[in-house]
Amino acid sequence: xxxxxxxxxxxxxxxxxxxxxxxxxxxxxxxxxxxxxxxxxxxxxxxxxxxxxxxxxxxxxxxxxxxxxxxxxxxxxxxxxxxxxxxxxxxxxxxxxxxxxxxxxxxxxxxxxxxxxxxxxxxxxxxxxxxxxxxxxxxxxxxxxxxxxxxxxxxxxxxxxxxxxxxxxxxxxxxxxxxxxxxxxxxxxxxxxxxxxxxxxxxxxxxxxxxxxxxxxxxxxxxxxxxxxxxxxxxxxxxxxxxxxxxxxxxxxxxxxxxxxxxxxxxxxxxxxxxxxxxxxxxxxxxxxxxxxxxxxxxxxxxxxxxxxxxxxxxxxxxxxxxxxxxxxxxxxxxxxxxxxxxxxxxxxxxxxxxxxxxxxxxxxxxxxxxxxxxxxxxxxxxxxxxxxxxxxxxxxxxxxxxxxxxxxxxxxxxxxxxxxxxxxxxxxxxxxxxxxxxxxxxxxxxxxxxxxxxx
Amino acid sequence: xxxxxxxxxxxxxxxxxxxxxxxxxxxxxxxxxxxxxxxxxxxxxxxxxxxxxxxxxxxxxxxxxxxxxxxxxxxxxxxxxxxxxxxxxxxxxxxxxxxxxxxxxxxxxxxxxxxxxxxxxxxxxxxxxxxxxxxxxxxxxxxxxxxxxxxxxxxxxxxxxxxxxxxxxxxxxxx
Numbered sequence: 001x002x003x004x005x006x007x008x009x010x011x012x013x014x015x016x017x018x019x020x021x022x023x024x025x026x027x028x029x030x031x032x033x034x035x036x037x038x039x040x041x042x043x044x045x046x047x048x049x050x051x052x053x054x055x056x057x058x059x060x061x062x063x064x065x066x067x068x069x070x071x072x073x074x075x076x077x078x079x080x081x082x083x084x085x086x087x088x089x090x091x092x093x094x095x096x097x098x099x100x101x102x103x104x105x106x107x108x109x110x111x112x113x114x115x116x117x118x119x120x121x122x123x124x125x126x127x128x129x130x131x132x133x134x135x136x137x138x139x140x141x142x143x144x145x146x147x148x149x150x151x152x153x154x155x156x157x158x159x160x161x162x163x164x165x166x167x168x169x170x171x172x173x174x175x176x177x178x179x180x181x182x183x184x185x186x187x188x189x190x191x192x193x194x195x196x197x198x199x200x201x202x203x204x205x206x207x208x209x210x211x212x213x214x215x216x217x218x219x220x221x222x223x224x225x226x227x228x229x230x231x232x233x234x235x236x237x238x239x240x241x242x243x244x245x246x247x248x249x250x251x252x253x254x255x256x257x258x259x260x261x262x263x264x265x266x267x268x269x270x271x272x273x274x275x276x277x278x279x280x281x282x283x284x285x286x287x288x289x290x291x292x293x294x295x296x297x298x299x300x301x302x303x304x305x306x307x308x309x310x311x312x313x314x315x316x317x318x319x320x321x322x323x324x325x326x327x328x329x330x331x332x333x334x335x336x337x338x339x340x341x342x343x344x345x346x347x348x349x350x351x352x353x354x355x356x357x358x359x360x361x362x363x364x365x366x367x368x369x370x371x372x373x374x375x376x377x378x379x380x381x382x383x384x385x386x387x388x389x390x391x392x393x394x395x396x397x398x399x400x401x402x403x404x405x406x407x408x409x410x411x412x413x414x415x416x417x418x419x420x421x422x423x424x425x426x427x428x429x430x431x432x433x434x435x436x437x438x439x440x441x442x443x444x445x446x447x448x449x450x451x452x453x454x455x456x
Numbered sequence: 457x458x459x460x461x462x463x464x465x466x467x468x469x470x471x472x473x474x475x476x477x478x479x480x481x482x483x484x485x486x487x488x489x490x491x492x493x494x495x496x497x498x499x500x501x502x503x504x505x506x507x508x509x510x511x512x513x514x515x516x517x518x519x520x521x522x523x524x525x526x527x528x529x530x531x532x533x534x535x536x537x538x539x540x541x542x543x544x545x546x547x548x549x550x551x552x553x554x555x556x557x558x559x560x561x562x563x564x565x566x567x568x569x570x571x572x573x574x575x576x577x578x579x580x581x582x583x584x585x586x587x588x589x590x591x592x593x594x595x596x597x598x599x600x601x602x603x604x605x606x607x608x609x610x611x612x613x614x615x616x617x618x619x620x621x622x623x624x625x626x627x628x629x630x631x
Contacts, residue, residue, distance in 0.1 A: 022598035023597055156546060157539065167563055168560070170563040192596045193593070203586040209595075211498055213495065213496040213511065218580050222516045226573055228572045229520075229524075229566050233566045236559075440499065443499050448474075448475070450476060
């Protein structure tokens, strides 16, 4: 049969493979670890300064107590829990891309998965701080753990809050393991390229990786199982977070739709953060030829899918509130749109449900500037989604005479800002010290030279 | 201990390949001649090399299974035992109510399954690692390496085989 080369078909089949040789992949990724540019140093200093604001606020909170935060009865869950849910959600896109799309053999994930996975680890690390900040007496946080205390009491395992302790700590451990395990072959590739003290560091961190047949045999299998374990884990984590709310009877929280609604929202917010991070990163690290229009198109499609699920979930929440005939539920949702927090309610709906619908157009999906702007809207919208769900529901909970509003204070904003500084600091440090593009997996897609021509 | 720390270099021949099919041919030819203890280096896992080497499936999966089942059992055992150790009625539910405990058991299944998988890779790499085998930094970049353990009587035959298969470089490693 004659071989017909059709330009568009060929480019469509191979667009996930960067037109590079193995040696060029190693060279270009190792080059990202070179000396830091002035822009990078300024960004890092900026992140550390914002983090210090958070540290200062936290020290004041430890000294004086949580009274500085805007808690106001009946609202005792506010900005800290909002930000906790926000950061846990951010992590979900990373695991979706690194584990779920790995199982689906989706080739576009390869170039972006390392950066998203690092984002996951640092986002969950950030999230993990918030329950501890929120409990007020940080020095007894270990009361959450099941250990035999002096009265031989155990935690209440029927409480979603203790499920959350298990879910979040498992998620942090497993996603860190997955990230570090995937890094090993790449650290070996870096080790073999650099010299001096950096070689010593990468020799230690590569843990003796040489890429022998036996190492690859165990590694490939283990990677597959880690992906298979991380897949149900990521779906479970935000479901468990949603049950922190849904298993109570607060109007606006008590919905069976919460688990899938939260998971879709989490992935949506995470991809927003992925876009915010990798659009400047790929330019700063000169890896535009590895993370291309093709990857952004696919990321945008995923954003569109999850954004549309959110649109459906929002519509369903309002519909069920009306259809249930429950006065309290109806009043809660009326207040979300027209009550004192109407601006937050509409920010959430416009930024999440409507802005994502722009991505039906390919022109917008491959326009990097437009995607960056949309990603900022997503970050804002998804923070406000959690703020609306938590604060607007709690401020009108059970007894009308006890209802009240809460307004965030400097202590809330200081900790929120600090969390972005903390996250940014870790992400920037990672991007400069570890291969942010998976060297080994990119190489796996690029065919090696052959003695006899053609494919096997 | 001293033997682990300072192991002798293994005598043999280290060949580098640029072409993947040439390396796979060489592996098949070496195996046909009875060389079983080959060490093959590559920058990424490769199906052609795997087929030529014809290894068994990695036993790591057994550890994943054992770890996962242990986690599941531990999750249920811990929650049920702790509930009965200090029985408190909560919300009119049974002292040990299984549905909420599924969450804990599930999380521990994933946790121990994942950790034992990684531990197994470390264990097998330590057990099957061949110390003192020659390596070249190019094997993590863009070349495939084949190390053939061979005594001085076999070296010339092995070298001829590797060169005719298409090796770009052949190095002798003395003990």
